[in-house]
Amino acid sequence: MLLWLVVGLSACSADKRDWQLSGPTMGTRYHITVADVPAAVQKPELQKRVDAELEQVNREMSTYIDDSELMRFNRGPVGEAVPVSGHLAGVVARSLELYRRSDGAFDVTVGPLVNLWGFGPQPEPETIPDDADIDRLLEQIGSDALVVERSPDRITRSRPVEIDLSAIAKGHGVDRVAELLEAQGIRHYLVEVGGELRTRGKNPRGNPWRIGVESPDPTGRAVQKPIEISGKSVATSGDYRNYYERDGVRYSHSIDPRTGRPLRHRLASVTVIADNCAEADGLATALNVLGAEAGLKLAEEENLAVFMLVKTDTGFEERYSSAFEPYLGKSGQ
Incomplete structure (x- = not known):
């Protein structure tokens, strides 16, 4: 998750057109801050437009709306x-590109395996899935x-896979x-939906937007690394909130579509x-599934700005790609 560090509007003069908007969407909430809004734009109308746009995204891509386009x-x-x-078509095309770039670590058809392990609509399983059930779904x-x-926009399935865009739809x-x-x-804006912004x-x-990478601490929300960023997007994936334990073994909600099993790195x-x-x-x-070593290798190959927190015996170790280094100098520390 990402923490939004500087949002205070109280320090702004009353005549400035700086607003905050928020509301429910995609099983979470959105938060928006806009600054120096043009005089022709009215806040109630802008709120309606935002709500309508996000509702349209849901109508297109939700797996929780039975008659959504997806x-x-x-x-x-x-x-x-x-x-x-x-x-x-565009989101699925981007998903297929990520599938190829990550050698299958990002796969929008992984839903049946997520459900099998109890992290989808179905409840947590009474017993851990056996190899036969996992192998059967891996074949599907x-x-x-x-x-x-594209032009015209069409999608074809060569076998009856089902698409779940929950790993990319919020973005x-x-x-x-x-x-x-x-x-x-x-x-001038910051748009955030469920931690992606x-x-x-x-x-x-009048300053660059300042956000913080959340420390993976289950006791509360704390900032691990603050960064200043404008003109870019930021997203975080992790396994430290959604998991269950059986017989002393921790099972993460993040499923590796290549093995059919929760991540163990x-x-x-x-x-x-x-x-x-x-x-x-x-x-x-994709990088979360790949793990630190393979993920950083891909980040360096593709010049991706990536920051990782890796579990150690005593806490967490920070690792980051070369492209992320410039942001470390803008942390305000």
Whole structure:
């Protein structure tokens, strides 16, 4: 998760058009701060536009809305090119790119395995899944079964896999809202949905946006690393909040789609800075699955700005890519 460190509007003069907006979305909440808003933009209307945009993202990509576009696709024909919206085609295409770049560590068809381990809509299992059940599902999943065509936008499944975009949809929603704000002439903003965020310009105090990477401490929310960032998106993935234990073994909600089993490495969290939030969101998940060594190797190969917290016997060790180093000098420390 990411902590938003500087949001205080009380220090701003009363005549400045600096607002905060918030509301429920995607099973979590969104928070937006906008600064120096153009005079033609009215706050109630802007709130309505934001809510409508995020509702549209849900109608397209939610797995909790039975008649969402994604769920209709998942129930649709196999072996046929199904017409879809440009937004859905674009997010699935980006997901397939991440699947290839991560050698299968990012896979939007992993849902059945997540459910098998009790981290989906189904309750926690009474017994740990056996090898036969895992192997059966591994044969069924795989983003290699998906083909996306653009202009016209269509998706084809070569076998009956089901798509779950929960590892990238929040980031996409952040991007959609950011684009909406920019279409209204707003040039200074921070948009956050469920901990994934995108920034531009300055905060209400006229400074770069300042956020903090959360320390993986189950006792409360504490900042591990503060950074200043504008014109970029940030997302974090980790396994330190959603897990259960059986017979002294800890089972994380993060499932490796290549093995069908929860992650067992020592990477606690990974934070990614990227140009857009969908990219940051998906990469954070992919690198979390890959683990510290393989994840940092990919980060260096692709010049990705990545910060990791790795569990040690005495606490946590910070590791980061070369592209992240410039942000360390902007921490205000």
